[in-house]
Amino acid sequence: MNDKFLLSCTDLTIRFGDETVLNEFSFDIPKNKHTVLRGESGSGKSTLLKLLLGFLKLTDGAIKYNNGKTAHEIRQDTAWLPQDLDLGDGTVKEVINYPFRFSTNNMQRPDLQTSQSVLSKLGLQTGTITKMFRDLSTGQRQRVGLAVCHLLNKPILLLDEPTSALDNVSKQHVFDLLLEHTNKTIISTSHDPFWIERADNVIPLPLN
């Protein structure tokens, strides 16, 4: 595989029972760029992200990762923002600190000031960090999830509908923090024009 790509997908087919979600779909994901998987609701965007992370099995086709890496190795290099963000029952501070308990992330553990600063860059007020995560609005929860993805400082970001609950001011904050001046490989899903217009590469998913 060309070294410019993180991964190449060839003839991907995904079926759930009688439903064919994707049929012989091929695409490449460039390294160090922001690629948006664009598609209507139900077109298979979230399913595709889970496949790339190795959480689901392909019905047919192949995913090849650069340098012969496995899906497991790719996962270790990835910060993932799922669409259904369930980060538990704790305070925002506890939610932010949670992934840094694991040995792979331990070295990146942020101090309070760094966490506060990232939340503030995403337009969240100082008091947010002591609130219960479940008491936040959907858009605030989404921004906390994005803050965690940023703080993990991984070379790959997978963001499932990262702006779905955000207004344009918050979207701009997210763009400035996560996307501007970055050399990470970012794969996101979206049907949001604001987000798509700012991508380096857009992959339209076929209509079912």
Ligand SMILES: Nc1ncnc2c1ncn2[C@@H]1O[C@H](COP(=O)(O)OP(=O)(O)OP(=O)(O)O)[C@@H](O)[C@H]1O
């Ligand atoms: N585990 C599963 N079992 C059965 N069907 C599934 C499963 N996961 C996804 N699907 C189906 O696959 C299709 C694509 O779902 P997916 O969540 O990937 O769409 P999406 O493009 O992300 O949609 P949205 O923009 O609404 O989030 C849907 O019809 C969904 O019902």
